[in-house]
Amino acid sequence: MSGQASSYSLPRWRLTRWLTDAGPDVPADIRVALIGSLYGTLPIFAGGVINTIAVSFLIAMRIPALPFVLWCAFEVICCVTRLFVLLLAQKRAKQGKETPTDLYILLGVGWAGGVGYGTFISLTSGDWVVATLACLSAAAMVGGICFRNFGAPRLAGVMIFLTLGACCFAAPFLGEPIMLIVFMQIPFYLFSMSRATRTLNKMLVTTMRAERENEFHARHDMLTGLSNRSGLTKALDAHFARDAGQKRLALIYLDLDGFKVVNDSYGHMAGDRLLQLVAERLRGMIRNGDLAARIGGDEFIVLSEQTEATQLLGFGERLIREISRPYELDNKHEVTVGASVGIALAPEHGTDMMTLLAAADGALYQAKSRGKSRCMIASQSELDRPFPTKPLLVASACQLH
Template sequence: MNRIEMPSQRSPIDRLTIWLLGSRLAVPDAIASQLMNGLFASIPIFLGGILNITLVAAVAAMRHPSAAFLGWLSLEILFGAIRLGVLVHGRRAIRSGRTPPRLLAALLSCAWAGSVGFGAFLCLTSSDWVLAAIACLSAAAMVCGICLRNFGTPRLAAIMVLLALLPCAAAGLMTTEPIMPIISLQLPVFFLTIFSASFSLHRMMVSRMTALNDLERSESLNRTILQASPDYTLILDAADMVVFYNQPMTVEADQHALIGRSWLSVLPEEDQTIGRQALEDAKAGRSANLATHHFDASGQKRWTDVIVKQISDGSGRLIVVARDITHQKKSEEQAIWMAQHDALTGLPNRAVLQDRLDAMLDGADHAMTGALLIIDVDNFKSINDMFGHDAGDALLCAFADHLRAAVGADDLVARTGGDEFALILATGSEAEVERTAERIFDRLREPFSHGGRLIDCGASIGASFIPRDGKLRSEIMKAADIALYAAKAGGRTQLRVFEAAMMVEVERHQAMIASARYALQHETVMPHYQPKMSLRTAQAAGFEALLRWRDRDGALQGPGLIMAAFDDPVLSAPLSERMLEKILDDVEHWVRADIPFGHVAINVTAGDFRRGGIVETIPGRLDARAIPPACIQIEVTETVFLSQSADDVKDALRRLSGHGIRIALDDFGTGYASLSHLNQFPVNLLKIDRSFVARIGSDPDAEAISATVINLGHCLGMEVVAEGVETAEQERHLVAMGCDTGQGFLYSRAMPMEEVAPFLTTSRASLPRTGTA
């Protein structure tokens, strides 16, 4: 802000300029600069003053050609020429953005005003009253011109008026004419009047310029806000016609395209009803809001959130502000899509499946309107473990493509989680369900290729019908799950349609899981030990640890009632861990008590060979308890050799064998292992399955198979153990065949740990025998 105060750091010339051309009013620097530049404005007044006073001086020199009047004329011509040159130079400087010579122009103006006063003094003292009258009139005109032209610099105007009129007042007192002193008395009043008018005019003009400056700044700010705003802004008149429109990032010509149009006509037809309601709400004084869309110049759909309000100026006009929410809308659509679809395969998810089922059940009558198929990828975990998760993901995507290709346009394909998918078929025909399943199986027969390797992929399918198999969504899904369980239990890679009888098997399975969970939680799982008797010495060669558990009534049960738990990934590992820990506790006790128990055989499954499973921990546990490795045997079935992780099984068995632990192949002859597996895996013992032993003496084929297994084992340097020996006759045949060891009820049932030591001390003669090797 410019004030009369002069900062001390400015030069004397600057301080003089600011004082001479400033005022007592506080004005913005921009306005102060405009006021000072008024010295170079008002050319007509400037030229009129120069020409007028020069003409008066010329008249005076003609009437009185004295040196004084000729000098005055010369002075006026010189000042006029110099001031005109300074004026032209200053205007050029202003146009080019430079500071004009303000102090020079001000000093020249003061000198010129002094010359006017000097000339008037000469005219009044010349006793030429005609010339004096002309001079007085010209001086008065000059004073008026000075006030009008220099209203922006009132101090300069006051000084110039004093320089022009004070000589007149002095001349009035010096003349002999009696009336002239009256002029001298009137001039101070004229001075005050002129000064008051000059300063009043200055205040008025400064106030106006300040208001205009504020208005321009406000308009500039509003224009900047509108241009920077991401919103569309419209003003509607009382007839809802667009009278103002601003669109961000749009040229002014395009903005005028909407002016004069009805706002409702701008909206899409489907939104005009809510747009009309928004106008009515706004005119009633309420704020109205709606979401609508339009298409931009490139044809892309743009969404906007619109607010309509009444302008509170009594004009009835409305302001419409619309913000582009296309990005937000797309984000919402993407979020909705992601909430309803699987990120990996792009298929609808369980939520969409459930909504479709609910909709079908709501409109269903007694007639079948659709079918639900639950599809599970067979052995997916093994594929993941063997080939990696990237292969598993690629397999799921390919599987999803196969399902899409196998169904119709009205059918739904969804991924419900993990390796499980679901189909909703718009058919109530069981034949059509079977045809769809067959198309899926046909596509899956072609191996899936990943990383240059072919991967076989199968699927099990369970189906239920809507609404035959349930009135609720949960019932339909449960029925399909039960059918899927039946398909898996029946050998996988097949379709099973839900039947009421399947519930029995599921309930039995769930009962097994519940019993196993109860046994683990209440720590009722324990090993019992069945002796393995040497058929040559009639002495106990060792024992096999068999799982026993107590139910809620405290009754001792075998593993058959919790068999499903061994295939459950959550329960199988804890069961194996609990058995191993208790077996090692018992073995450690017998070793320290020097009880000649021989060895304990421990049954392990394919799951126990998983990384982090119990098998890889056995050597470390034996070392920690100081148990000799010969005290432990590991029994595996042929299915372990055929598992997806056969290489890992082979490596684990070799580590166990290298540690001194013997390996037994259980149930030999009932699986699908080839004889080459006996060389590939470090097997020390063969166990003849009880199904063959039970038919010895009554079935020649069973006897031939048993004899062949015994001979094969001896040829390979392996010990042979016969399971399920229950009669003396079976024992005599086995002895005659050269079998090494027998195990079964003939010798003893499985016994708890406390009965092992008494059993070992019992006389062998008490056992039924019909012959020895």
Template sequence: MASEFSPLARLLLGNLADAPASVRQRMLATIPTTMLSLAFYSFTLLVICATTAYIARTAWAWGWLIFSMAMIAWRFLCPVIARRRGQPEPLVEIMVSAGLSIISFGFGSTMSILSGDIALMTISLSGSMGILAGLATRWAALPRPAIASMVLTTAPPALTLMLVGGAYMAAALVILCVMVSIATFTKHNQENLLAAITAEELHRRMAQTDHLTGLANRAQVIEQIALNCEDLPARQGEGGRRFAVLYIDLDGFKAVNDTHGHAAGDEILQRVADCLRQVIGPDEMVARIGGDEFVVLLRDADGLTARAVADEIIAAISREHRIADGRALRVGCSVGISLAPLQGREPETLLARADAALYEVKSQGKGRTGLWRTLGEA
């Protein structure tokens, strides 16, 4: 996992860097990145900066306004450019631009306090509180950059108020207390959200996993076949994605169950699952969809590739399997194949045709491979 992210990305992601990809994606999806939410934030920031520049009429105020406009433009352009290039949401670039904008707000608040103008002080400190509230909600999934931004927003004006002294020191303490409270809430909110999403993902995986073998179950393989069907070319003969569905049924498994008991049968199923994982590899899907029936989804595979893989599967499974008590048991298998889009564009159709091919080859003997509607050529 460590090699998946740069050091900066891992620093920003915190505990999300080590979370499962599905959990991480759902957590990051809670960060509002729509143009509407960005427009509200940008409008508010520009109103604060423009009002400050109009009242102060100083170089630092105009510089703050110009810099804020540049950061907003950067923030708007980052996702637009990424989408045009077909790249994912540039989260790091977005956070960097947001961080620089936050730093500039801390600078603007400090200068507003040093100006001694009550109106400017009120505007800047009100804006700081608004930023704290926004960070606690918008960036709750990433507490590290959120809390760092809170510190950068409130620490400079708070320290400035302390240096001014007098009653302003009490105001500084209030600001810091509010910041610490909101930061603590943000951290706890992230932990609760992460725990809830992790639990949901665990339940979802359990609902899509065969508990005996750890393979995908029927629901998950149908879902994956459906996703691959969506990428098929619109017309037959066009270039594009293609894939194969292999339907596998064990030969001699009932005899193992009847002779050696269901515990031995369960161990054989686990050994078969291990064989399938080794043959297919981590990039393809293997599922157990019932008793002694398995399905393999081969992406970007034609008939020749599917037959070759099926032969490897038969060779790997058709050998002695030693179970826990030391007994060596033997089973075999037969394989039926259907191809997409040539022989179907729907998950149930492809499974049914692979099953029909399997039924036909099993009627001819054991340890065979058959492609739907070309069985006579097998």
């Protein structure tokens, strides 16, 4: 019953999956969020694009040899393509479509390789102005790589290696023994920055886990795992915000008959176990797209997009029949409870939780007043009915009110 959130596709290729792997115990929704983080921070992305194109262009102007011209051309093509893929992915994610995540990741790796190539040819050119400019540019890119990609530590590590590793490869060709110190500096720098990226990644995953647990606890009943009143209200509000009241919806209000007797006879732990078993049966009966909730005590709600009276009454009858089957609480006790059902329709009976609950509760009152184990659909008169006190009567039928 909730709206579809914008999200980016997980990578499908073996290499890109390895580069972005977040660990074996990371839930799928957090993996999706981590991939989404790779597409963020557009200002940092734009700064890196402008910097690398400007540096490669200036160096190619200073040394207009083929290797430098090719480097400049590659930077322009790669950066423009990355920007296009980024904007395309953002648009498709908002539309709920497949995003070119694999291509986006490989373009990032290619860009880092291009920066490293430019650093190598600049260092080996013999022009120390060019070498200084290229090395400063490469070093400056490392911070942005870490900040934009700590959602994927392996990817960040590979990009840092490709960006700065060129200094190690170029050092033996420079004829300056002092430059061999980079064989100590660059590996240490790569290790420390990769370690920092992994630490940030762990902190991010831990924070995401905590946020999702808090959100789950806020919207779900801890005893049964069904939605609670808050989650039900949010789902209903999201439905009307998404469909602007054009799509009908049924609120099915179910109340157990005889639960208090079980609770008093066998204790609260047995009563809690019975509620869990009822929730399991309820969860197994609803359709994909419907939502089941427990709003307190022995009261349950189903939000359903099936709204035809015949369908609803048939579903109500199945609910009553399934809920009324015996339950085995432990090896010694088998108990039976009944169920009564009241149904309200949106927008006919209202478009907010309180109004719909009042109408469904009025129909439930009518069902109970005519005997337990009945299902009733609210009439228009239920709109003006206050919340009633439910009497305990006996009957068995599913009727349209």
